[in-house]
Amino acid sequence: MGMAEIELHKGSIWKTTGIVRCGKIYCSIEEALFMAELGAFLLMDDAGASISIEEMYMNLSDDNNGCSWELFQAYKQLKSLGYVVGRHGIPWSLKHVKSNTESFSSQCSSENVVDLKSEDEISVLGVFSRLQVGEVKPVFDVYLPNTKFRKSSPGAPSFVVCFTRYIVLLNSYNM
Secondary structure, eight states: OOSEEESOOOSGGGGSSSEEETTEEEEOHHHHHHHHHHTOOOEEOTTSOEEOHHHHHHHTTOGGGTOOHHHHHHHHHHHHTTOEEEETTOOSOSSSOOOSSSOGGGOOSTTOOOOOOOHHHHHHHHHHHHTTEESOEEEEEEEOOOTTOOTTSOOSOSEEEEEOSEEOOOOOOOO
């Protein structure tokens, strides 16, 4: 899944961090690195050896994990301000998500990945394509700081953070 499985979690931060699958909490690279920088997270490999923050930073450049240095900085800033931040299009839990093809109870193995496209994503990309912004990608769903946030029913995000690699500016000058 490209995520870290949380084996021991204490404190209220886990109410707004990570996703829940089959009763377990999993963290993305940006969540794991943010927690490690706070000193509240120790990442270990399959052999039980700890992974340093420097090694985690090196994984930010790996395109397979869906994160980059810029995305991590945006995540870190939003979390530091108290916002609840999750990856766009990834449900916090599968409790209220419905599938037309099969039940999610059969998807509790690490080989299965849920890819849910939302109408919001399509409409956001449509707006940006009309603005001629290249490679727009919705990245994070952001919720206002709220002690009543629940992963099982988060509601609609307050806003979506989108990233782009470049912007095409069209200017016409009459000379």
